[in-house]
Amino acid sequence: MHGWWQEVAGLVLPVACGGCGRPRTVLCAECGQALYGGAAGRVRPSPEPPGLPAVHAAAPYEDAVRAVLLGHKERGALGLAGALGSALAGAVRAAVTWPQAKTAGPLLLVPVPSARGAVRARGHDPARRIALAAAGELRRTGVPARVLAVLRQRRAVSDQAGLSARERAANLAGALEVVAGGGRLLEGGRAVLVDDLMTTGASLAEAARALSATQERLISVSAQVSAAVVAAPALSFEINRN
Known part of the structure; x- marks a missing residue:
């Protein structure tokens, strides 16, 4: 029993650094410092999928940052959600002009949903957990924010691993929708x-399409929505592009 509790505690409150193992x-x-100590930057995948909103990332997806994301997502190191939320909050701040954005109401953090099978296999929804931590961090610094999980998958999609950018876009095309009543909630902020994580941008482009498809107003959500992620490939940061 004691050994079982140690294993569980190690997942929730790791005794080693989730990045380097210290x-x-x-x-x-x-x-x-590698995860959330730097300034978030604009990222663009190449090729850039049609409909991709402006995306900001907190850090390059490499070394310790990669280890932390994988530890939280695939290995159940849930104690890392707070640090990842702090990184995501920094990317959200970079993605939104503030305090001018106050006129649009609170920030509504809309997580890109994982496949139901992936959530069952992992035992949690990583993007939603990190979004909740980020919203809490933003509120602590005076920025009104809340999580609005209004997107869902309307059909099954294949595993994205190993797919090219074009194959990912085709795999996700039309796969997401806003839940009933979600459009009214989106009007509130x-x-x-x-x-x-952003790799090819296909998931974020499809999520932006789904949001804009729910709206019937002169200025569409796609013209206003922005996106923020914890990490993206180093080559996608604008500073590294010619």
Whole structure:
């Protein structure tokens, strides 16, 4: 029984850094700096899928940042959600002009949904958990924000691993929709799509399409929505592009 509890506690409150493995800390200062210590930047995949909103990321997807994301997402290290939420909050701030955005109401963090099978296999929804942590961090710094999980998958999609950018776009085309009544909720603030990782941008482009499809107003949601992620490939940061 004692050994079982140690294993569970190690998942919820890791005794080693989730980035580099140094002992006796959830995330060491060095790995925390890599994850959320820098300024978030605009990222663009190449090729860029049609309909992709402006996306900002907190950090390049490499080394310690990659380890932290995988630890939380695939290995159940739920204690890392707070650090990842802090990183996502920084990307959200970069994605939205503030305080001018106050006129649009609170920030509505809309997580890109995972496939139901993936959520069952992992035992949690990583993007939604990180979004909740980010919303809490934003509120602590005076920015009104809440999570609005209004997107869902309307049909099954294939595993994205190993697919090219074009194959991912085709796999996700028309796959998402806004839940009944979600359109009215979106009218209450400024929508920001959020996810843990952007690679090709296909998921965010499809999520933006689904949001805009619910609206019937002169200025569509797609013209106003922005997106923020914890990490993206290093080459997608604008500073690294010619």
